[in-house]
Amino acid sequence: MIAEFETTAPADAVTVCKDFVVEAPAETVWAALRDVGALHTHLTRGFVTHTEMDGQDRIVTFANGMVARERIVEIDEAARRVRYRVVEAEILRFHRASAQVFPLEDGRSRFVWTAELAPPEAGAMVSDMMDDGVAAMQRTLGDGR
Numbered sequence: 164m165i166a167e168f169e170t171t172a173p174a175d176a177v178t179v180c181k182d183f184v185v186e187a188p189a190e191t192v193w194a195a196l197r198d199v200g201a202l203h204t205h206l207t208r209g210f211v212t213h214t215e216m217d218g219q220d221r222i223v224t225f226a227n228g229m230v231a232r233e234r235i236v237e238i239d240e241a242a243r244r245v246r247y248r249v250v251e252a253e254i255l256r257f258h259r260a261s262a263q264v265f266p267l268e269d270g271r272s273r274f275v276w277t278a279e280l281a282p283p284e285a286g287a288m289v290s291d292m293m294d295d296g297v298a299a300m301q302r303t304l305g306d307g308r
Contacts, residue, residue: 173257176257176281177280178278179280179289180276181277181293184267184272185300186301189267191272195304196264197243199238199245199247201214202223206300206303208299208303210300211226212224229253231249231251232250232251232252233250234249234250243263244263245261245263246259246260247259247260247261255285255289256282257279257280258278258281260276260278262275263276274300276297
């Protein structure tokens with residue numbers, strides 16, 4: 164499955180990265196992230212309104228009405244990282260992403276969410292959606308210490 168993730172991005176692909184702190188321990192954040200079929204209840208309530216698993220794919224419905232089929236490529240327990248690709252969405256021709264959790268010394272977590280996508284015109288919209296996702300994660304996980 165990793166070979167599928169590591170395909171070459173098109174020349175016009177853009178990268179969007181969100182690097183932020185969550186007020187919860189890494190174990191709590193990782194438990195929510197790794198539960199890939201429950202984004203709407205455990206990780207991003209309000210941003211994702213429904214998640215349904217279909218084999219290794221998840222069908223994600225966003226609050227703005229957009230629906231995407233995402234293929235889960237890897238759940239790496241040791242790295243606390245999930246890699247996935249959008250394989251079906253109206254606005255994207257290419258997409259791959261990773262989300263990773265790092266523990267901070269003060270008991271909070273650093274979350275790094277990166278997406279590569281094409282066409283580049285979709286970059287601003289995806290960045291805005293990811294900002295909404297970040298806010299939803301921070302609300303959903305709250306102060307989990």
